[in-house]
Amino acid sequence: MxxxxxxxxxxxxxxxxxxxxxxxxxxxxxxxxxxxxxxxxxxxxxxIPMNRHERPIEMGGRLPDIRSLIAEGREDEAAELPVELFRQSHGGAYDLLWTxxxxxxxxxxxxxxxxxxxxxxxxxxxxxxxxxxxxxxxxxxxxxxxxxxxxxxxxxxxxxxxxxxxxxxxxxxxxxxxxxxxxxxxxxxxxxxxxxxxxxxxxxxxxxxxxxxxxxxxxxxxxxxxxxxxxxxxxxxxxxxxxxxxxxxxxxxxxxxxxxxxxxxxxxxxxxxxxxxxxxxxxxxxxxxxxxxxxxxRYTRIDLRLDSDSYDLRTPEEAEAGTASRGDSDSRSDTGGSDESLWIEARASAEAPPAFLEKMFHAGRYETLSSCGEWPPNLQGVWAGSHNVPWCSDYTQDGNLPTVISGLLPSGDFESLLSYFDYQESMLDHYRENSRALYGCRGIHIPTRSSSTGYDIHFSPEYPMTFWTAGAAWASHFYYDYWLYTGDDTFFRDRALPFMREAALFYEDFLIEDGDGRWLFSPSYSPENTPLGRSNSTALNATMDIAAAKELLHHLITGCRTLGIEDDSLSKWTQMLAKMPDYRINADGALTEWASPLYEDRYDHRHASHLYMLYADIPEEIRRDPILYAACEQAYRLKRELKKNEQGTMSFGLVQTGMAAAHLRDAEMVEAMLQSMALNNYYVTFASSHDYGPTLFNADISGGVPALMLEAIAQASPRTDGHSVICGYEIRLLPAIPKSMRSGQVTGLRLRGGFSLDMTWQSGQVTDYRIHNPLEREYEVQ
Structure with missing residues (x-):
């Protein structure tokens, strides 16, 4: 191999x-x-410019009507209203528009x-x-x-x-x-x-x-x-x-x-x-x-090897001298059977060996690197072999695009993530028009789907995707994380902050108060999931919407206070954050997908959007609350148990669940997600598939699987003082190492805070590690 x-x-x-x-x-x-x-x-x-002339409907003036319908429990009529506006602007006909x-x-x-x-x-x-x-x-x-x-x-x-x-x-x-x-x-x-x-x-x-x-x-x-x-x-x-x-x-x-x-x-x-x-x-x-x-x-900045008892970070000379070194990532001889036999044997045995997961890691990194140019990877990376491309092979921003880029920062491929920022910034005028036309708001609104334009034109009565408002906040997460990984303060001031400020500006105009003085997200949408017993996805207070907005405001406050900038806006963002709704736990003891008692959860769904707050780390409010912590675990365990009628669809939902499990230190669930994808979502060439089979080439888990594997190996979280200033980082080694990754070596793994990790481990125990601090910043490492 x-x-x-x-x-x-x-x-x-x-x-x-x-x-x-x-x-x-x-x-x-x-x-x-x-x-x-x-x-x-x-x-x-x-x-192909098929719908490039389309613009978002003028829905902003009807926003009070939409909110009134939802408040009255008439979500079906609220979902129909954008469709009716479309009919009026297109001569009475309704056809679902695609990117x-x-x-x-x-x-x-x-x-x-x-x-x-x-x-x-x-x-x-x-x-x-x-x-x-x-x-x-x-x-x-x-x-x-x-x-x-x-x-x-x-x-x-x-x-x-x-x-x-x-x-x-x-x-x-x-x-x-x-x-x-x-x-x-x-x-x-x-x-x-x-x-x-x-x-x-x-x-x-x-x-x-x-x-x-x-x-x-x-x-x-x-x-x-x-x-x-x-x-x-x-x-x-x-x-x-x-x-x-x-x-x-x-x-x-x-x-x-x-x-x-x-x-x-x-x-x-x-x-x-x-x-x-x-x-x-x-x-x-x-x-x-x-x-x-x-x-x-760029490809060799990081190396991962699994299942060997002979890894040593030191060269023979360094071992004799008693010193440590990162080692040579090309020093291991490649052994094992052919790639095709590895693939066939793993599927026949119903268990992918460590060598298979190692292959997934390297193939995914190669595929993602090779499809990041001036723009990030679309649904099929940068490859199309047929005119029958699923979902137009666009940039699906409510899950697929964030998943495919999620492995770039820990891999040290910072240049590739710039393609994501370049794409988003090239569409800013379109995002501003979305915010104005759809909601009558300032700031930016990123749609669920985009391609050669960023206009929000894709929606239906069943999936009223114009009601999804978390897109700009989610994109802001990657701007903020790029700053944490690279330590590039100029990037934060000149690129991250302006983008994040516009994302927050949308919420200033969009959010309204409920009867208790808390913010109300109305309309709201949890990507593609519909509450049990309902016919469409229109709702109030989707957990993902709340979590993304909370994260954005936290990041703005922490980043600006750490750098000592934006004093005039800090009090405004702090007040907005204080009025955010609480998360909700249902009778099953699970975190709900909608933080409203009006909606009952449907667990058997391909997305895991309500676990958004756990995709990259554990927020302090969950870390400090054992009941909420357990509710997050229960949410994905019920989803795994009850996800029957959509078995095998949408592999990036497994990445979402796996990332949440990795941060909750649930190695068993990480193993289950990796094994499911390994045995069902890879072609013999180790290119990735959206559905089981494999049956549908899709690039998203090519970035998501390496991200999940690296997150199981090591994690780093910023720690702040009483003034929300970053004063240190907590680094966790082997926080959720799954069974199929119990022994191995990693070199060049990048962590928040600008750190780089070289480490070997055997049988789930660290045997040797070195943490490099190229930024030479004085942080307390725990």
Whole structure:
């Protein structure tokens, strides 16, 4: 078993089984087919403009009516009101609007033939592999008795997909075809169901010397994208046609392929891009090294190894001298069976061994790193192999997006989290318009779903998603946590604080008092869950809404008091916090999903939104209250026991439950969540799936599972003095280590406070550890 990648001995049978390469901005799926290779490319910012013209409905003026209906117990009518407003603005019809869909932008097909071989030998000795440490996919096989090899990666340094074609001691003919992936009937059905139409692609193929260009325009918009391919060979000359390149060569052939979004199609200069590609180094190895210098440094910042009794953080020289060291993360030899046999045996035995979990960790980190560019990973990272993309493969902000980015900070990949902030800030004007139009409020309102726009347009009577108001507060958590992990005070002042201030400004205008003088969240929505006996999700005081708002205000107060800033706003935020509703415990002794006696919990649901306050840490109010602490445990235990009719759907709900359990030090529940995902939610390539099977490629637990594993290994929480100033950190080692992770080693695990941890443990006991303090700040470590 190779912890830095995998090897399989069969081509992909479906695109979800393909090898995933990416530089964060461009993703390529390498199918690994011997004689007719297919490379399917996508770009993180390419979403088909199907509903881009839509704006949020003007609901703000009707907010008093919505609140009155909810107060009267007429939630169904309250949920219908936004729909009626939509009908009025769209000529009487109602169609559920979706975000613009992600899609496969271009496909490069490579045909390989051996013209000098008289006797056919067929295809044999097939193997394909993906190297996580440098992002390179390799396909090797024998064709007509001769060895063939293809190598592919997407360069972070040079913003290009690089392909190397090579055959052993013989000439080969290659025909490369560049064009749009075909829209199948399944894809047409998808667009018909979600949009009532099929997208229009207008192509403008062009041919240049040694280059093929495919320019695609989204019909009637003037915008689109361009794909440019160039070919170079030591002894062969490419012949270009419309979208094709043919070459006969006796040596390696290098192909460069770029994918570029274009605002104005007719202003795009293909010749300029061709010239840029031709100016890049001719040697494949040099291009790979340029990319690897960036990718590998980030990928290897952390290392995790499980189930060994021989780990030692020290080198032999350091051991002899009696000193400690982090050690070399590449010093362990990779042993064990093949990756495919590991996958098959784990599923057959109904228990994933430590080696399987270790593989999940490294595969997830690779997949997340490879899909963080200028924007964060969407539902499918940065890869789409079909036009039938589930849920438009958008940014689903009420669970999926926060889950996929949750492992970046403890892994030390701080640069990747910047893509999340860049995306959110690029949508700020849209979020402000959402707040104004939907609620008549200042500040920002982040929708449940977004893609190429941040407008809140997706809702239905059953799921009135415009009533979800926790989005900006949840996003604020990552701004605040970035500051805690990095110690970057400038970031807090210049980026985190302005964003968090606007999130709080929304609550200043939105919250109203109940009869007891406490804040009332009305309308309120707990993502996708419906109270027992109700027909839709409209409610009052969803626990998640309360928890997210509380956390935001706590973080604003603590951050600003620690840095000695924003004195004028502190009293306002403190007063707002004091009026927040209390959490509620039901007759089952469980924390309720709605902090109102009007609603009865439905436990058998895929989300665990009411455990939001436990996703990242344990708030002091729960830490100090043993009854509330036990109620949180009871909430997820009942959910696990009674979640029958949705068994196997939405894997990130298992991450949510696991994170809550890790912070409550429930190792048994952490083990149950990890095992469930390991045995049901991973393809043989260790790419992750949304549903059991695996049946639906989805990137969210690729980030969530590493986060959960690291949280089980170590946690750090800031401690404040009586003035809410951070004065130290509590660090907990092995707080919830599950059975399948009972022995192991971690190096480079980052913790809040700017700390870095190297540690080994055996049979659930720490044997050696070092805590580094690169910020050199004086904190008391407990």
């Amino acid at each position: 190779n912890r830095n990648g995998y090897t399989l001995h069969r081509p992909a049978s479906r695109w979800e089984d393909g090898m995933l390469c990416g530089n964060g901005t461009v993703g390529v799926i390498v199918m690994g087919e011997p004689e007719r290779e297919r490379l399917i490319l996508s770009h993180e910012q390419l979403f 613009d869909p992600f899609f496969p932008a271009v496909e490069l097909t490579i045909h390989t033939r051996m013209p000098d071989i008289a006797v056919s030998g067929g295809v044999g000795d097939y193997a394909r592999s993906l190297n996580y440490a440098n992002g390179e996919a390799v396909v090797g096989f024998r064709l007509e008795g001769r060895s063939c090899e293809r190598r592919v990666f997407v360069s972070r340094q040079d913003s290009v997909c690089v392909v190397r074609l090579n055959t052993e001691d013989t000439s080969a003919d290659y025909e490369l075809s560049l064009g749009l992936p075909q829209i199948t009937q399944e894809g047409r059905d998808f667009y018909a169901e979600y949009f009532g139409m099929e997208p229009v692609f207008i192509t403008h193929p062009q041919a240049y010397t040694d280059a093929a260009v495919c320019i695609c325009e989204f019909g009637g918009t003037g915008s689109g994208y361009a794909a440019v391919a160039t070919v170079a060979s030591g002894d062969g000359k490419a012949v270009a046609g419309d979208g094709t390149l043919s070459i006969h060569s006796t040596g390696p052939v290098r192909v460069l392929l770029s994918l570029i979004p274009v605002e104005e199609i007719h202003s795009f200069s293909a010749q300029e891009e061709i010239s840029r590609l031709r100016a890049l180094p001719a040697d494949y190895s040099e291009l790979l090294l340029r990319h690897e210098s960036v990718h590998k440094e």
